[in-house]
Amino acid sequence: MSDIPFLPFAKPTISEEAIAEVVDCLRSGWITTGPKVARFEQMLSDYHGGRTALCVSSATAGLQLALMALGLEEGDEVITSPMTFVATLNTIVLAGGKPVLVDVVPETLNMDMNRLEDAITPRTKAIMPVHFAGLPVDLDPLYALAEKHGLRVVEDCAHAIGAAYRNQRIGTFGDIQVMSFHPNKNMTTGEGGVVITADPAIAKAVEQLRFHGIDRSVFNRFSKSGSQQYDVALPGYKANMMDMQAALGLHQLPALDGFIDRRTELAENYLKELQGIEGLELPAAAPATDRHAWHLFTVRIGENAAGLDRDAFMQAMKELHIGTGLHYQSTHVFRWYREHLGWQPADFPNALDIGNRICSLPLFPTLEQADQHRVINAVRTLLR
Numbered sequence: 001m002s003d004i005p006f007l008p009f010a011k012p013t014i015s016e017e018a019i020a021e022v023v024d025c026l027r028s029g030w031i032t033t034g035p036k037v038a039r040f041e042q043m044l045s046d047y048h049g050g051r052t053a054l055c056v057s058s059a060t061a062g063l064q065l066a067l068m069a070l071g072l073e074e075g076d077e078v079i080t081s082p083m084t085f086v087a088t089l090n091t092i093v094l095a096g097g098k099p100v101l102v103d104v105v106p107e108t109l110n111m112d113m114n115r116l117e118d119a120i121t122p123r124t125k126a127i128m129p130v131h132f133a134g135l136p137v138d139l140d141p142l143y144a145l146a147e148k149h150g151l152r153v154v155e156d157c158a159h160a161i162g163a164a165y166r167n168q169r170i171g172t173f174g175d176i177q178v179m180s181f182h183p184n185k186n187m188t189t190g191e192g193g194v195v196i197t198a199d200p201a202i203a204k205a206v207e208q209l210r211f212h213g214i215d216r217s218v219f220n221r222f223s224k225s226g227s228q229q230y231d232v233a234l235p236g237y238k239a240n241m242m243d244m245q246a247a248l249g250l251h252q253l254p255a256l257d258g259f260i261d262r263r264t265e266l267a268e269n270y271l272k273e274l275q276g277i278e279g280l281e282l283p284a285a286a287p288a289t290d291r292h293a294w295h296l297f298t299v300r301i302g303e304n305a306a307g308l309d310r311d312a313f314m315q316a317m318k319e320l321h322i323g324t325g326l327h328y329q330s331t332h333v334f335r336w337y338r339e340h341l342g343w344q345p346a347d348f349p350n351a352l353d354i355g356n357r358i359c360s361l362p363l364f365p366t367l368e369q370a371d372q373h374r375v376i377n378a379v380r381t382l383l384r
């Protein structure tokens, strides 16, 4: 066994061109935000129907700045899903809001649109849907409710760049979307993220917030001395992207659709080869009009039928030199949230149950057929 190399559950695909672009950046003498970020933002804008693209240091920073741009006040509520990475909830709190959760549909792991309206109160300011694993949220009813109640929408698209809902690319609906370029995500800049928006006021606010609150346009109108001058509109953050990061992104975005095609092939193969195993629940495919980005391939272990629980399954896979991931334990069980928002484990029973049984199998564009077969055989053996 020890001679079998360890198979990670995720792995970035970095081309030689991308590496050369990073080296070019280092040799150029310009490392931080500059011409490569400008080119990458233009590329991201083109990919999202000409909307404004503002690169930031992470999706976490992007979500926080986007929410701050909405001007949340103490007690303002933001509705989101419990089945997400905790950054989604943290950024609501950090931006001065209060997270309100709507439980997920077990089949899709996305927020239940039938329960969304019940969660809306006079204090609701925004909805923050999460496209879990890259499977698009049902956006038509979501945006209909947002319009009916006058709410803003910030889509957490950390898993969903390149996905599509009703034949339209995610990132071209509504107000604001935030994508992640963390190494485990579908495309990477090392760390990094982008805020996509169709709203010029949001764009301006995020642009200021991401870099010290500096506003060059205001001051320049009254100044003869040019670009060294600036004014400060508000105390901002330091969340800009470096050219060294954008150098990677310039070669990742053109490859993204190919990455997703390969992920889709591998996911369809898992769906085919793993069906009918007792104690194993498989993820839902997307409707024919949608494109799943297949960021994750998550299975759920039914302990009674499987003969082992999720944690034992992950441990056994590790012993077979196969990496798995835990995406995610439901966020409502974390201590700070229990203590400050009074959430009980039973408040969101679907997310609680799923979080106790879910696990991600290896899925990345360069996963080879032989390695995928090793995973499939391991699952079949462990759950026989």
Ligand SMILES: *Cc1c(COP(=O)(O)O)cnc(C)c1O
Pocket: 058, 059, 060, 061, 084, 085, 087, 088, 130, 156, 158, 159, 179, 180, 181, 182, 192, 193
């Ligand atoms: C990864 C992730 C984030 C945060 O992305 P970073 O770029 O790592 O900050 C936010 N939301 C979800 C759902 C994620 O998976």
